[in-house]
Amino acid sequence: MRLPSSIFVSVSLFTAETTAALYLSSTYRSAGDQIWQGLTLLFTLVPSVLVQLTLTFIHRDLGRDRPLVLLLHILQLGPIVRCLEAFCIYGSVGRVEEPYVSITRKKQIPRGGQSEEVERQVGQAEGKLFTHRAAFARSSVIQAFLGSAPQLTLQLYICALQQGVSIGRGTLMVISLLSIVYGALRCNILAIKIKYDDYEVDVRPVAYMCIFLWRSFEIASRVVVLVLFSSVLQLWILPVVLLNFIVFFFYPWILFWLSHSPFPENIEKTLTRVGTTIVLCLLTFLYAGINMFCWSAVQIKLCDPDLINKSQNWYRMVVYYMLRFVENASLLLLWYIYKTDVYNFICAPLLVLLLLLAYGIAIFFMLVFYQFCHPCRRLFSSSMTQGLWTCSSLLCLSCNSASPQNRPTGKSPCPTTRKEPANDGAQDTSSDTTDDMPNETTYDMLNDTICDSPNEVSNNICGGINGDINHSVSCNA
Numbered sequence: 001m002r003l004p005s006s007i008f009v010s011v012s013l014f015t016a017e018t019t020a021a022l023y024l025s026s027t028y029r030s031a032g033d034q035i036w037q038g039l040t041l042l043f044t045l046v047p048s049v050l051v052q053l054t055l056t057f058i059h060r061d062l063g064r065d066r067p068l069v070l071l072l073h074i075l076q077l078g079p080i081v082r083c084l085e086a087f088c089i090y091g092s093v094g095r096v097e098e099p100y101v102s103i104t105r106k107k108q109i110p111r112g113g114q115s116e117e118v119e120r121q122v123g124q125a126e127g128k129l130f131t132h133r134a135a136f137a138r139s140s141v142i143q144a145f146l147g148s149a150p151q152l153t154l155q156l157y158i159c160a161l162q163q164g165v166s167i168g169r170g171t172l173m174v175i176s177l178l179s180i181v182y183g184a185l186r187c188n189i190l191a192i193k194i195k196y197d198d199y200e201v202d203v204r205p206v207a208y209m210c211i212f213l214w215r216s217f218e219i220a221s222r223v224v225v226l227v228l229f230s231s232v233l234q235l236w237i238l239p240v241v242l243l244n245f246i247v248f249f250f251y252p253w254i255l256f257w258l259s260h261s262p263f264p265e266n267i268e269k270t271l272t273r274v275g276t277t278i279v280l281c282l283l284t285f286l287y288a289g290i291n292m293f294c295w296s297a298v299q300i301k302l303c304d305p306d307l308i309n310k311s312q313n314w315y316r317m318v319v320y321y322m323l324r325f326v327e328n329a330s331l332l333l334l335w336y337i338y339k340t341d342v343y344n345f346i347c348a349p350l351l352v353l354l355l356l357l358a359y360g361i362a363i364f365f366m367l368v369f370y371q372f373c374h375p376c377r378r379l380f381s382s383s384m385t386q387g388l389w390t391c392s393s394l395l396c397l398s399c400n401s402a403s404p405q406n407r408p409t410g411k412s413p414c415p416t417t418r419k420e421p422a423n424d425g426a427q428d429t430s431s432d433t434t435d436d437m438p439n440e441t442t443y444d445m446l447n448d449t450i451c452d453s454p455n456e457v458s459n460n461i462c463g464g465i466n467g468d469i470n471h472s473v474s475c476n477a
Contacts, residue, residue, distance in 0.1 A: 004086045004129060006186075010136045011083040013179045014051065014143055018044055018076075020172040021151065027168055039154055045076075047147025051139045052078045058135040079139070086132040093125045102127065106200045109378055118200065137186045144183020145289040152176040153223050160231045163342065177220065184215040184294055191297035195310045196376045203375050210369040217362035218294045221355050222328065228351075229331040232338045240331070241292070248288035252300040261303035283307065295320055295366075312380055321363055328359060 021044040028037035052073040056062060059082075061069055072081045102122045122130075155173050159165050165173075188211050193201055230237035267276050283300065290296040295317065301309035332352045339348060370377065 004083075004090055004133060007083050007086050007132055007136045009182065010140045010143075010186075011079045013140075013175065013182060014048075014079050017143075017148060017151070017172070017175045017179055018048060020168065020175055024155075024168045024172050027166070036154075036158055040151070043147055043151040043154060047143050048076050050142050050146060052076060054139045054142055055079065055082055055135050058138065059131065079136075082132060082135070086129060089125050089128050089132075093123070093129075105198075107198055108200050109376065137190050140179075140186045141183045141190070141290070142286060144180045144186075145293065146286065148176040148179035148183070149219075149223070149289070149293050152180065153226055156223060156227045157230060160227055160342070177216075180219050180293070181212060181215045184219065184290075184297075185211050187290065188215075188297040191299075191308075192374075192376060194298070194306065194308050195312075196379065199376065199379070201375050204373065207369060207373040207375060210365050210373045214362050214365035214369060215294060217358045217365070221358040221362065222293050222324075224355055225328045225331050228335045231342070232335055232340060236334075244292050245288045248291040249284050252284050252287065252302050256302035259303040264302060264305075264307065267307070280307075291320075295324075325356075325359060325363075329356060332356070 021040055025037045025040045025044075028034075028040060055078050056070070056073055061073075069078070069081060072078055104120050104122055105117055106120070108116050108118060152173055155169050155176070159169065159173075185208065189203060192203070226237070226240075229240070263273070264276060264280065265273075267279055271279065280302065287296055287298075287300045290298075299309035299313065299316070300307060304310070332355060336348055336352060374380075
């Protein structure tokens with residue numbers, strides 16, 4: 001059994017960021033900066049409360065007689081207690097023989113066109129550790145994009161205004177950046193394990209490194225662009241932020257309305273329709289917060305029983321990065337035009353070039369991850385290059401079909417690529433080792449709280465290039 005190191009990292013980042021934020025807010029109070037003190041505390045306490053609610057909801061403590069644990073969550077000490085509990089469970093594994101075990105069935109990643117199903121016994125202690133890992137993976141994402149990302153943007157904005165970086169502010173910014181990147185990394189791993197729930201997934205260290213570099217360059221460049229733009233056009237940053245939030249918040253709801261699907265009722269048995277609506281709104285709000293700073297690996301699909309889009313949509317990813325690159329370039333151009341004398345000590349053209357280059361490097365590491373390091377790339381119905389080439393061809397066709405001079409001829413100057421059957425086994429010859437541990441996100445079946453989802457039957461956008469997974473989900477006994 002693996003050491004719950006991910007839980008320790010999550011709690012360490014949570015504790016360090018909260019401590020640094022409280023110290024920095026005390027310095028703002030001493031200096032008389034009540035506005036900066038209030039915003040710093042706001043971006044610290046609100047995500048902390050959401051993390052406590054998330055851990056309580058996943059562990060279902062409201063329906064259990066655990067008043068001490070609930071009290072510690074109210075005191076914002078829940079993550080520390082959960083971490084100690086997880087390590088106590090890890091230390092007790094193997095000392096006492098467990099009378100009850102559960103059987104999990106997982107498929108191995110196919111090699112040579114064949115996929116074997118492996119059965120494994122999971123004890124109660126091991127299952128509890130899976131629940132702890134799943135809970136902290138979700139809480140890390142919430143802490144990263146609803147707390148650390150706004151906090152980093154605020155502190156960097158203060159640095160731009162005051163033209164200086166104090167030790168406390170610099171420490172908080174470094175911890176916040178690490179928290180955001182770690183949350184984005186957990187989001188990627190969580191998406192992989194949800195999409196390929198019935199497969200044994202083993203993420204190699206090189207894949208972790210690619211994700212870390214991809215998210216670091218993407219998030220850092222995005223935050224700097226927003227801060228530079230807001231430092232010269234303070235009023236116009238609000239429409240930019242609100243437009244991004246509104247678009248990504250309502251996008252899953254619009255797709256749900258167009259699908260004419262019934263209202264989701266299987267989120268939690270004890271929730272009413274109003275409670276389910278609140279949970280879905282919080283989920284889409286988190287989805288909007290993630291897409292504000294980077295591409296969300298977990299795509300929300302409200303008409304699906306698991307609320308997750310399990311298809312690999314290359315077209316949506318290409319459109320997102322194209323529009324985001326254009327937006328970043330536009331914001332930098334406006335900053336360059338309206339920049340004040342505060343930025344005379346830096347070379348503005350070089351800074352613009354470096355930020356655009358950093359975003360391009362992030363896209364490069366993303367392509368490397370999906371093409372060579374993705375643990376389930378053999379299950380793609382189309383490779384990364386084939387999907388991107390098809391997307392670019394479709395975009396080229398749509399642009400040329402919209403031009404009036406091309407409509408009478410009915411011909412397109414951009415040739416379309418013929419879609420060939422994907423031979424995943426021939427494209428990847430490297431061998432992947434599989435971990436003997438079940439996925440972190442599948443322990444809910446041990447508590448008999450989640451039934452296995454049926455195959456997706458709704459139509460996806462650009463279904464021919466989505467790279468849908470051609471496999472059925474089997475019930476895990």
